[in-house]
Amino acid sequence: MLQTPVHTAVSPFHSTDAVIPYITQSQQQVGTMAYLCRIILLLLTIIVTRAGVGAFDFQYKSIGPGPCVHVTLDAILTLKLKNESNTQTLSLTGAKVTSGTCKADKTELTVSTAQSHRVHFLFTKSADGAVSISYKVDYKREGTTDLVMDSESAPLTDTSQTYTCASVDAVLLHDDSGHNFGTFFVSNVTYQVFGSLNGTFPEKVKTCSIDSANSTLHPGNRSEGEDLTDGSTEFVLKNGSGAVCVRIHGELELQYQYQLSDGNLTTVKLAVPKTALVSGFCDEERSYLVLRYKEGEANRAVVFYLRHKGSQTLLENIETIIKLDSAKFPGSKLANVLVRSYGRIDDQLETEGSFYGCQHERQFLGADFALVTRHLRFQSSGASLAEGFSTTRTGCPEDVVKMTETETFSSKQGNQTCLLLSAALRFSIPYTSRQNKTENQLVNVPVSPDVKVSGHCNSTVLQDLTLYFYNSWKLRFVFVSTSSTGGSPGSSILGYTLDNVTLTYEENPLIFYNSYTTTTGPVRTVSSKSFETPLKATANGHYHCDSTMEITFTDGVKLEVKDLRFQAFRRSESGDFSGDVSTCDALSQKQRHYTVYVIVALGVVAIIAIIVVVGVMAMKKRKRNSYQHME
The missing domain is CATH 2.40.160.110 (Porin)
Incomplete structure (x- = not known):
């Protein structure tokens, strides 16, 4: 059987239907201008009709008036070979169809490049009419055997449809060893295959799903307190x-x-x-x-x-x-x-x-x-x-580091909870940036279960709760009691205070992502300065401050604390805060608003009163002057 390869390699502006008349020198200027206008219009028509069509046009036929496979596409072929760090790019410019196969269930189109590399388009048809495609590349190497790389077969369309895809698609190629691999980037694709012998192809078109890739998914919930020290x-x-x-x-x-x-x-x-x-x-x-x-x-x-x-x-x-x-x-x-x-x-x-x-x-x-x-x-x-x-x-x-939701941390002794602390915690830590400037990095204490907790509850004088996170960071809260006899054995506790807070951290580039250094810095420890207003609670109660406070540490570190609750020196199987509540001296947000409203109102009343008094005094003075004038 005689098999004839048909090849056309065209630019995006080529049209096989274009017929441009020859313009002779004897034509008059008006005729010349008319023909030139026709040429310009024809070229514009070609550009419009070819828009979105692949720059390469490959066809193959065996018998009959038309091809059994027709491929148009834009393509870039890249190879990454063993022991080479660079990526090679192979051009398809000048490529020609050299062979093919036209069978009822298998069609193949082989294209040879100017460098004698070969690209095979392999189409298969299943019993239900579904069409799949795979690719094979024969990479020509001087002085040794060709390197053969294949792709996996992927579903394409069925025999009743023409397949089109404008978007860039990556076809993965690899050899048997897995050490040599390539990528065939194709776009503006049209695949027509398994057509009837009279040269007609199905008019029904299937567009690839990636041309209309609208996501049906919704973003998941993102934790503001995520652990940022995982590997990358x-x-x-x-x-x-x-x-x-x-x-x-x-x-x-x-x-x-x-x-x-x-x-x-x-x-x-x-x-x-x-x-x-x-x-x-x-x-x-x-x-x-x-x-x-x-x-x-x-x-x-x-x-x-x-x-x-x-x-x-x-x-x-x-x-x-x-x-x-x-x-x-x-x-x-x-x-x-x-x-x-x-x-x-x-x-x-x-x-x-x-x-x-x-x-x-x-x-x-x-x-x-x-x-x-x-x-x-x-x-x-x-x-x-x-x-x-x-x-x-x-x-x-x-x-933008937003504060986390309030988290509760606890320490137990046996089956009893002896320490409770609840808050949202965010640090502001100064560091040197890539631009050699001092900047402040906001860092949240992550939410559970990324935080480990330990505590010491044996003493009736001093107890502490420590949070461990980000591999090497720890935040320690120290509570000190007051007693009727100065803390001697057998004395009763009258109350307790949050005495100090210490932070141990290291400048990890995964957290300080704009730091001038790309390696983890030394471990640093900073301590809170003395509290202007003691944070204290009664012996059997707990402390609560519903406003946001700022705790200042050494070295310019600050800790923003929102909705703080703590309870120490307790023995209870319950994990809830209990007893009477000692609140912070600062007014709540709502109270502050009311206070502002009252102050503003009083100020307005005072101004009105002053105006009235001044007005009355002025009127009296005017009357006095008037009486004196009459006398």
């Missing part, structure tokens, strides 16, 4: 010349939603490991960063699509490529299927010379996933980046 890592993408073009640092976790066989939805968490392999593409207009890894036998990937516009970098999209294996996705309706999910972000991350930083939890939402990041630092360039992140930082709203 840095991923670096280098271009073909070895220059760093994208640098991302942080902790990444996918929360992926999938459908069970019974139709219900459930969510699974997938951590992006520190060992994820980095590949991608960079030029002056765009950068693509691919983080790929394997979990068991299942391939996973997260792809960041960035656009450079002048001095700004825009994070346009995030794509996840996930194989729904039975180990991580039990009961999935699509068992062992490779699925893609898109998230349209369109978020300006940075300006030239700065990096984007978001220390606290941020959630990037996709159609079926939420990418949750912490300690995030992101910087990219169409050219190259200097070593390390720049000193200028573009922040995020999530880094």
Whole structure:
């Protein structure tokens, strides 16, 4: 059987239907101008009709008037080879169709590049008419065998539809060893395959889901008191010349939603490991960063699509490529299927010379996933980046450290609670920033269960409660009793006070994220200064202050305390505050408002009274003067 490859490699402005008449020199000027106008209109028509169509047009046919497979697309092929830190980019410019296969259940299109590399488009059709696609690349190497890399098969469409996709999609390639891998970035795709022999293709079009990737998910609740000392890592993408073009640092976790066989939805968490392999593409207009890894036998990937516009970098999209294996996705309706999910972000991350930083939890939402990041630092360039992140930082709203909700901490002796403390606690700690300026870092004491508690309750003179958090931080509250006989054995306790508070901390760059140093600093201990007004309670009661107070420490550290309650020197199986309540001297917020209103009202009354008195005195004086004049 005679098989004829048909190839067309066109630019976005090419049209095979265009017929432009030849204009002879003998034509008059008016005719020339008319033809030129027609040419301009025709070119504009071509530009409009070709908008969104791939720059490469490949076709293959065996018998019949038309091709059995027709592919148009824009494409970038990148390779990351073993023992090479740079990412290679292979051009498809000048590529030609060299072979193919047209069968009832299998169609193949092979394209050879100018460098003799080959790209295979492999389409298969199942008994129910569903069409899947996979890719294979034969990378030509001098003096040795070709390097063969394949992709996993992915569902595409069915035989009744033409498949189109305008968005950029990342196709993951790898060899058998797993040491060499590549990414085939395709966009403006049209796939027409398994057409009838008369050259017609289905007019019904299926658009890829990533072209309309509207998330059905909602952001989860973000804790203001999260533990910020978990590990993070840095991923670096280098271009073909070895220059760093994208640098991302942080902790990444996918929360992926999938459908069970019974139709219900459930969510699974997938951590992006520190060992994820980095590949991608960079030029002056765009950068693509691919983080790929394997979990068991299942391939996973997260792809960041960035656009450079002048001095700004825009994070346009995030794509996840996930194989729904039975180990991580039990009961999935699509068992062992490779699925893609898109998230349209369109978020300006940075300006030239700065990096984007978001220390606290941020959630990037996709159609079926939420990418949750912490300690995030992101910087990219169409050219190259200097070593390390720049000193200028573009922040995020999530880094505004709001106070946590009130938490209760307790210490027990046996089955009895001897110490209780409840409050929302936020520190302001001075440090030296990247800009060599003194700044204050707000730090919350995290909420349980990230806080460990210990206490000492044996003494009737001094008791303490210590909170442990952020690995090496501790906050100690010391309570001292007063007694009728000065604390001698057998004496009765009259009351107690919060005597002092001490904080032990270290300048961890995961918390002090704009610090000039990138390593953890020395351990420091600061103590509260004496309280102007004693915080005291009776022997069998507790202390409560519903307003917000500020405790000043040495070295400029401050502790903001909201809704403070404490009770010490107690013995009770109950975990609730009990006994009479001693309140702070400061007035409550409502009382302060009432006081202000009363003061303002009294002031107005006083002013009116003064005006009246002055007016009366003036009138009396006028009358006196009038009488004297009459005399």
